[in-house]
Amino acid sequence: MRRYETIYILRPNLGEEEITKVIENTNEIILGDKGIVIELNKWGMKKLAYLIKKETQGYYVYCDYAGTPAAVAEIERKFRIDDSVLKYMTIKTAAAISDEQIQLAVSEVSTRETEAQAAEAAEEEVTPEKPTEPNKVSSETTEEATPEKPTEPTEPNKVSSETTEEATGTE
Amino acid sequence: MAQRPQKKLFSRKKVCRFCGDKELKINYKDVKTLRNFVSERGKIIPRRIVGTCATHQRQLCEAIKQARQIAFLPYSGSTQG
Secondary structure, eight states: OEEEEEEEEEOTTOOHHHHHHHHHHHHHHHHHTTOEEEEEEEEEEEEEEEEETTEEEEEEEEEEEEEOHHHHHHHHHHHHHOTTEEEEEEEEEESOOOHHHHHHHHHHHHHHHHHHHHHHHHHHTOOOOOOSSOOSSHHHHHHHHOOSSOOOOOOOTTOOSHHHHHHHHHO | OTHHHHHHHTOOOOOOHHHHOTTOOOOTTOHHHHHTTBOTTSOBOOHHHHOOOHHHHHHHHHHHHHHHHTTSSOSSSSSOO
16 A cells, blocks of 8 residues: 545536546545545635646645555546546655554544634634544545635745845845 | 855855754645745746755755646746746
């Protein structure tokens, strides 16, 4: 088993059903090859840095999973055929992952998600029902627990604009 | 050779930001950090200017290229070309 993460961009004009269909299809391939989905996150609509197939926006889906190289090849083959997928990228994050490590990662993700949910609930002061138990198979919990807003990468708080200024000064 | 003394005027010790701050991880998904190491045109800023160490510059370079692939960062031009 290897650990991969795949990001794929879907066309912005797709309906909710079509999006879930694509996600389900990819999950099926992973699970069909005895892989495990560790994290599935819909980042939602994002502006693209450049045009892809004449689209300025795209629907980002992030998927972290343990699987085999064959599964990755199959997923990418499907993506190439599927017209609704604008672009995809798979990155191998670990060459080998044991079952324990998978479980650890899954539980880590689920705790992070429940925390995020709790924080969100505290903000809204309306408590939605929480997932009672972090399930072993993450695909169920993650689908429930995906937050509405696209999760942005962690904010680099200690980054100052010093070097960029410096750079422009010396150029 | 004539440039040598001039360089002294604004020489400040540049430190690798990733060595100084161990919390800061290079990740292609962290666009906000990567933006600091890319010029307005979207080019990767050379090491001699930003002052990152060789190891981190290499990782940074890869991260930026990965971010470009998945349209987090532009290949060229500021935002939308």
